[in-house]
Amino acid sequence: MNFIKGAKSKKCLQVVIIFGSTPNYPKEVYTLNLPAIVMGHDEKNHVSDINKHLQKILRNIFLSQSWMDSIDGSLNCTNTYIYLKRSVVNESCLNEGFQSCQPLSYVASTKKSVFCFNCEFTERTNCCYNECGDTATIEKDLPPNFMEKNICWCRSNTYIKGFKDTFVNKLLELSIFKSD
Numbered sequence: 001m002n003f004i005k006g007a008k009s010k011k012c013l014q015v016v017i018i019f020g021s022t023p024n025y026p027k028e029v030y031t032l033n034l035p036a037i038v039m040g041h042d043e044k045n046h047v048s049d050i051n052k053h054l055q056k057i058l059r060n061i062f063l064s065q066s067w068m069d070s071i072d073g074s075l076n077c078t079n080t081y082i083y084l085k086r087s088v089v090n091e092s093c094l095n096e097g098f099q100s101c102q103p104l105s106y107v108a109s110t111k112k113s114v115f116c117f118n119c120e121f122t123e124r125t126n127c128c129y130n131e132c133g134d135t136a137t138i139e140k141d142l143p144p145n146f147m148e149k150n151i152c153w154c155r156s157n158t159y160i161k162g163f164k165d166t167f168v169n170k171l172l173e174l175s176i177f178k179s180d
Contacts, residue, residue: 013151014085016104019078023155026110027078033116077162081155088152098154 014033020026083104 012084012086016083016085018081018083018104018106020110021079023081023083023104024106026081026106028111028113029106031112031114033114079162080160082159083156084154086152086154088150097157099157101153101155103151103153 012034014031017030017032018026019028019030083101084098
């Protein structure tokens, strides 16, 4: 998907995945907070180490009780939207597959889940240090004014449609939210 390309940018702060009929009235919102240092990390340097543990990790996930409970529950069809929250210092907000949009806002009753990826290095390694050395400023170290004034929200041009079309005043409801 194109959202992966947009998320790989060094300026991406959050990936927001929305499940619901419209982005403004979602059922569930999942936010992935990405520290800047993760963006420069090159996974191909660790493939052999990852492969050693991958089968065990996947087995533990798929045999866990929480996974079994989640697949046993009934899932209703719903739309899926992808948004990026990005820093726009010396960089345009637009990426291939994304367009600029208004900041997200949704009702308070929405189920929200936030995943924070933390990067704490206990040892210095040369495998990825050069790639992520210029992105070592982590979001929490930035002054609040810097973060609020230089933020851009981008919406994926592609969404997964799982609901029938809803019309409001003879207009397709989704087209109301697509116009900026």
